[in-house]
Amino acid sequence: MSIRINLLATAAILAATPALADEVNVYTTRQAFLIEPVMEAFTKETGIAVNLAYVDKGLVERLKSEGSRSPADLVMTVDIANLNQIVEADVLQPVDSAVMKEAVPANLRSPDGLWYALTSRARVVYAHKERVADGEVTTYEDLASDKWKGRICTRPGVHDYNLALLAAVIAHHGEAAAKDWAAGVKANLARKPEGNDRGQVKAVWAGECDISLTNTYYMGAMLADPEQKAWAESVRIIFPTFENGGTHLNVSGIAMTKSAPNKDAALKLMEFLVSPEAQAIYAEKNTEYPVLAGAKRSELVESWGEFTPDSVDLTELAKLRPTALRIMEEVGYDN
Known part of the structure; x- marks a missing residue:
């Protein structure tokens, strides 16, 4: 070799x-x-x-x-x-x-x-095929809306993937609005944040929640795993955007x-x-x-369709990570 x-x-x-x-x-x-x-x-x-x-x-x-x-x-x-x-x-x-x-x-x-x-990779919404209507998910901002009360599952807020997403919210709307958003999403959680991205999709499949925040590539990983294939087949990928922006x-x-x-x-x-x-x-x-x-x-990736990537510079998001971490801790996202 x-x-x-x-x-x-x-x-x-x-x-x-x-x-x-x-x-x-x-x-x-x-x-x-x-x-x-x-x-x-x-x-x-x-x-x-x-x-x-x-x-x-x-x-x-x-x-x-x-x-x-x-x-x-x-x-x-x-x-x-x-x-x-x-x-x-x-x-x-x-x-x-x-x-x-x-x-x-x-x-x-x-x-x-x-x-x-x-x-x-995009951080997107995995939505249950039957319990979430077409067009019901539109923007990241909308995830803090009361209509999602008890319907969202995510991994811990202090994980790098969620901190990067929150950093993007800060970049688009400022620190105060980002804190309100994090608190709003927390209020809509169906359960305490736990596990990994695949675990959130499993929770959707099991009926614990209707949508999850999950990276796109996990769809391929789950479909290739006989034990997880049913989880993947129960959901569809939706590409939310930021208001006046693209998909994270x-x-x-x-x-x-x-x-x-x-x-x-x-x-x-x-x-x-x-x-x-x-x-x-x-x-x-x-x-x-x-x-x-x-x-x-x-x-498989082609089958998910096209989307518009967000244009926020990744270096800027990296610099905002400490602020994102502080916000997650202040709102007690994982408590």
Whole structure:
């Protein structure tokens, strides 16, 4: 195998791997099976081996402690909050690549080249097919309306996905209005926030609530799981928008470390990952949206229909995360 994968999250194994001209080392919070196909395609095309280390927790701390001795060339993770934490840790170097800039829209990459999005996902409403009428869900703002009393399920408000959504509410309407919105959604919850995104869809299927806030790609994951397929089939995806805005997006992204011992190979991998071939493979495997305009989406993703992405800059949302966290705590969202 040309791809060495460590599923036990011990990046130290990579530290013991000598740097070669024909390899690239990647620390990732994305499970290996999600990204292995695209890495295999890269190795087949270039002959450059990819060493993947799955680092579930403590990624920033590990990079900081390793410093200039880190064997990691690239970091791959999800959510703008995680990308911003790595930026603030000062362990990255800017990548000034015409290929990356042309492929990745400006609002889906760092203005100074410290990170680039690879795929995007929308945070949307999963609505029960029978208990929620067509056109009943329209905007994110409407989720605070009394008509949803006892009908909404979400995972904890302090989770990164919900904090990013609340940060977008702040960006659109200001802090005071965002606090009212968070309190309104809390008042409409059918149960205490708990579990993950799939658990919310299960709750809709079970009749505990009528709608949930869930990322788009979980639909594909549930349909592929025999135990969860019925949950997915009980709901349909609806793309709410912000008033005078679009549907909230978040991303998976990639960045190059300061230490990068295989910088040239790492850049080749970054540029490959935004190619039409790689974007199609990545999007098909993860049922996420390609960032490259015109790249092929999976058949399932296409079936969800079109939507208008929100134009708020993700870097701005990352900066608003502390405010979003404070608001969630002030309104006692998870209590």
